[in-house]
Amino acid sequence: MPRILIVDDEPDLCEILQFNLDLAGYQTEIAASAEEALTLLQPDHDLILLDIMLGGMSGWDLARTLRKERNLNIPILFLTAKTTEADLLKSFSVGGDDFITKPFSLPEVLARIRACLRRTAAPQAPMPSTSQLITLDGLQLDPDRGVAMINGARLNLSPKEWGILALLLSRPGCVFSREDILHQVWHGESCVLDRTVDVHIARLRRKLGPMGARLINRQGHGYCLE
Amino acid sequence: MPRILIVDDEPDLCEILQFNLDLAGYQTEIAASAEEALTLLQPDHDLILLDIMLGGMSGWDLARTLRKERNLNIPILFLTAKTTEADLLKSFSVGGDDFITKPFSLPEVLARIRACLRRTAAPQAPMPSTSQLITLDGLQLDPDRGVAMINGARLNLSPKEWGILALLLSRPGCVFSREDILHQVWHGESCVLDRTVDVHIARLRRKLGPMGARLINRQGHGYCLE
DNA sequence: CGCTGCGGTTACAATCTGGTTACAACGCCG
DNA sequence: CGGCGTTGTAACCAGATTGTAACCGCAGCG
Numbered sequence: 466m467p468r469i470l471i472v473d474d475e476p477d478l479c480e481i482l483q484f485n486l487d488l489a490g491y492q493t494e495i496a497a498s499a500e501e502a503l504t505l506l507q508p509d510h511d512l513i514l515l516d517i518m519l520g521g522m523s524g525w526d527l528a529r530t531l532r533k534e535r536n537l538n539i540p541i542l543f544l545t546a547k548t549t550e551a552d553l554l555k556s557f558s559v560g561g562d563d564f565i566t567k568p569f570s571l572p573e574v575l576a577r578i579r580a581c582l583r584r585t586a587a588p589q590a591p592m593p594s595t596s597q598l599i600t601l602d603g604l605q606l607d608p609d610r611g612v613a614m615i616n617g618a619r620l621n622l623s624p625k626e627w628g629i630l631a632l633l634l635s636r637p638g639c640v641f642s643r644e645d646i647l648h649q650v651w652h653g654e655s656c657v658l659d660r661t662v663d664v665h666i667a668r669l670r671r672k673l674g675p676m677g678a679r680l681i682n683r684q685g686h687g688y689c690l691e
Numbered sequence: 692m693p694r695i696l697i698v699d700d701e702p703d704l705c706e707i708l709q710f711n712l713d714l715a716g717y718q719t720e721i722a723a724s725a726e727e728a729l730t731l732l733q734p735d736h737d738l739i740l741l742d743i744m745l746g747g748m749s750g751w752d753l754a755r756t757l758r759k760e761r762n763l764n765i766p767i768l769f770l771t772a773k774t775t776e777a778d779l780l781k782s783f784s785v786g787g788d789d790f791i792t793k794p795f796s797l798p799e800v801l802a803r804i805r806a807c808l809r810r811t812a813a814p815q816a817p818m819p820s821t822s823q824l825i826t827l828d829g830l831q832l833d834p835d836r837g838v839a840m841i842n843g844a845r846l847n848l849s850p851k852e853w854g855i856l857a858l859l860l861s862r863p864g865c866v867f868s869r870e871d872i873l874h875q876v877w878h879g880e881s882c883v884l885d886r887t888v889d890v891h892i893a894r895l896r897r898k899l900g901p902m903g904a905r906l907i908n909r910q911g912h913g914y915c916l917e
Numbered sequence: 918c919g920c921t922g923c924g925g926t927t928a929c930a931a932t933c934t935g936g937t938t939a940c941a942a943c944g945c946c947g
Numbered sequence: 948c949g950g951c952g953t954t955g956t957a958a959c960c961a962g963a964t965t966g967t968a969a970c971c972g973c974a975g976c977g
Contacts, residue, residue, distance in 0.1 A: 529945090540810075550796050557802035558944095562810065563789070570776050576783035584766075584788065584810045623953055640837040652809045656692060656716035660935085661955055667936060682935065684963070685850030686837035849964055886924090887966055893926060908924065910974095 467582055468492045468509055472502045472524065473516040473544070482514065485571050491578075499527035506531075510539060512582060514574075515561075517545040517552070525559045532560035533624050534611050536631075538652075540581040544569065599634045601690065604676055606631055615676060625650060626669045629662075633680070633690040642687035662688075693808055694718040694735055698728045698750065699742040699770070708740065711797050717804075725753035732757075736765060738808060740800075743771040743782070751785045758786035766807040770795065825860050827916065830902055832857055841902060851876060852895050855888075859906070859916040868913035888914075 469491045473479050479495045486493045494510075496502035499522035502513070513531075517524040524543060531537040540562040545552065548566045556564045563577050599606040603616040606627075613620040613630060622630065628650035632641060641649075643659035651657055666688055670677035682688055695717050699705050705721045712719045720736075722728035725748035728739070739757075743750035750769060757763040766788040771778065774792045782790045789803050825832040829842040839846040839856060848856065854876035858867060867875075869885035877883055892914055896903035908914055 550799060554798055554802055557806050562806050572780055573776060576780055580783050580788050581810075584807075625954075638836050640835070657954090658956070660957090663935065664937085664955075667938090670936095683837045684934065685853070689836065851965070883966070884968095886968090889924065890926085890966075892924095896925090910923070 466490060466492050467511040467586075468494075468507070469512045469514060469578070470494050470496060470502060470506060470510050471514045472496045472499065472519070472527070473514070474498060474519050475516075481571075482574075485575070486578075489575055498522070499524065502527060503530070506537075511585070512539055512578060513541045514544050514578075515541055517543060517547055517556070525555060528556075528559040528561060536608065536611055536624075536627070538585075540585055542574075542577060542581065544574070599631070601634055601637050602676070604634070604673075606634055615673065620672055622669075622672060625665050626672065629665055629669060630690075633688065638689060638691045640683050640686045640689045645687065692716070692718060693737040694720075694733070695738045695740060695804070696720050696722060696728060696732060696736050697740045698722045698725065698745070698753065699740070700724060700745050701742075707797075708800070711801070712804075715801055724748070725750065728753060729756070732761075732763075737811070738765055738804060739767045740770050740804075741767055741787075743769060743773055743778070751781060754782075754785040754787060764811075766811055768800075768803060768807065770800070825857070827860055827863050828902075830860070830899075832860055841899065846898055848895075848898065851891050852898065855891055855895060856916075859914065864915060864917045866909050866913045866915045871913065 469486055471479050471482050471486075471493055473482075473495075474497050476497070479497075483493045483495060494505055496505045499519050502515075506513075515524045515528060519527075522530075524545070528541050528543075531541070541560060542563045542565060543556040543561045544565050544567065545556075546567045553564045562581050565574060565577060599608065605614050606612075607614075608631065611627065613622050613627060629646060632646060632649050643662045646662050647657060647659060666680060666682075670680050673680065680688065680690055695712055697705050697708050697712075697719060699708075699721075700723050702723070705723075709719045709721060720731055722731045725745050728741075732739075741750045741754060745753075748756075750771070754767050754769075757767070767786060768789045768791065769782040769787050770791050770793065771782075772793040779790045788807050791800060791803060823834075825834070831840050832838075833840070834857070837853070839848050839853065855872060858872060858875050869888045872888050873879075873883060873885060892906060892908075896906050899906065906914065906916055
């Protein structure tokens with residue numbers, strides 16, 4: 466039973482959604498604000514229905530935060546009264562998966578939810594988001610909190626750096642081609658030169674300090690951590 | 692480099708789409724009918740932009756056919772002038788991933804395409820940890836780690852050497868002609884003298900040490916490992 | 918003997934690859 | 948709006964890799 470988090474500050478609307486989603490066989494929770502959503506969100510949630518205009522943090526901010534800082538990959542469907550093209554583009558640019566304008570038809574919402582879940586349900590474990598703490602010698606990653614530490618000292622990594630490190634650390638010793646890395650970390654978002662990976666690797670090496678020497682290139686194959 | 696098939700019977704619209712998709716870095720093809728789409732569609736297409744009203748087979752029929760009979764899983768985005776809720780629901784029910792009504796804004800189409808591809812590109816190469824090393828006596832190849840070992844000692848092989856060794860090791864005792872080797876390792880890339888293979892064999896022999904003696908030439912036939 | 922075909926080996930230049938830096942573009946945040 | 952961090956690209960450099968030609972030895976053979 467897929468689990469859906471509804472984030473909206475209109476209680477009536479939330480109830481209608483919840484009623485119909487429950488009817489359709491989903492398990493639902495309601496958050497009245499982005500802040501509440503952050504505390505309610507569980508690792509096993511499968512999808513978020515998100516309003517944009519909320520008191521405090523906006524839906525866009527929440528989406529960006531989830532994607533970037535929590536490295537969360539579940540679908541986010543924006544449900545909003547904002548209807549301009551700029552609103553739509555912004556919603557997709559912060560990592561949204563769909564954009565439905567109010568007033569909406571419930572069957573449409575259900576259809577779009579189903580379409581999204583069909584895409585994401587198939588591959589069970591796309592990222593190492595399952596495990597708690599990935600560790601290699603003095604280096605440790607906490608995927609849930611998006612924190613990387615080296616001998617207890619916290620590293621300040623950019624999202625891409627974090628993604629690359631998490632990927633390499635998920636299978637130490639294994640070689641990942643630049644293509645692999647682009648696929649996994651950039652999530653296939655269009656066209657980036659593969660040499661870009663090199664640059665990020667270099668930046669990672671520097672931040673890793675002595676451990677950077679263990680981020681190795683296998684000529685003609687790719688990069689690995691060992 | 693993602694590859695997109697545009698299926699629409701209005702040439703003008705197709706051209707506008709193609710022009711803009713090309714600009715955005717996608718590779719595009721155009722089919723003017725569902726039937727043409729069926730012949731044009733390649734296994735490495737990543738997404739389909741599909742009109743509903745077409746001469747002959749409708750977009751819905753095409754989508755259903757692709758999903759059911761070809762077992763195709765790539766995203767299908769419907770682009771259509773039909774705007775009723777019934778049309779939308781039908782589009783999702785035949786396996787569509789999104790539904791955009793004409794007239795549409797190009798940025799919106801691009802954003803929705805990007806969102807779809809982001810979902811499907813990730814598990815593209817979900818490296819199943821099938822680290823099966825190829826072994827022959829003290830010699831072992833681990834394709835996963837891009838490492839060749841000989842009695843536990845790491846060999847430092849160049850890509851071509853690696854390719855040749857992997858090929859010979861795939862069928863120990865079998866003879867591979869220089870042509871075979873060029874074909875398999877060089878992937879038919881242009882014109883390289885077959886004597887070049889000899890040079891690489893020599894370098895391999897040296898790196899293999901004592902085991903190099905087992906890299907044998909069969910006069911007039913080729914090389915083999917035994 | 919010399920000639921010939923074949924393969925091993927070496928040397929060297931051309932090319933490729935990866936490390937690194939600098940810089941421009943973008944988005945975010947105050 | 949302006950500063951800041953992040954990101955993608957281009958450019959340069961050093962070193963590894965690669966292709967070619969040349970030279971060598973060997974076996975077969977008239």
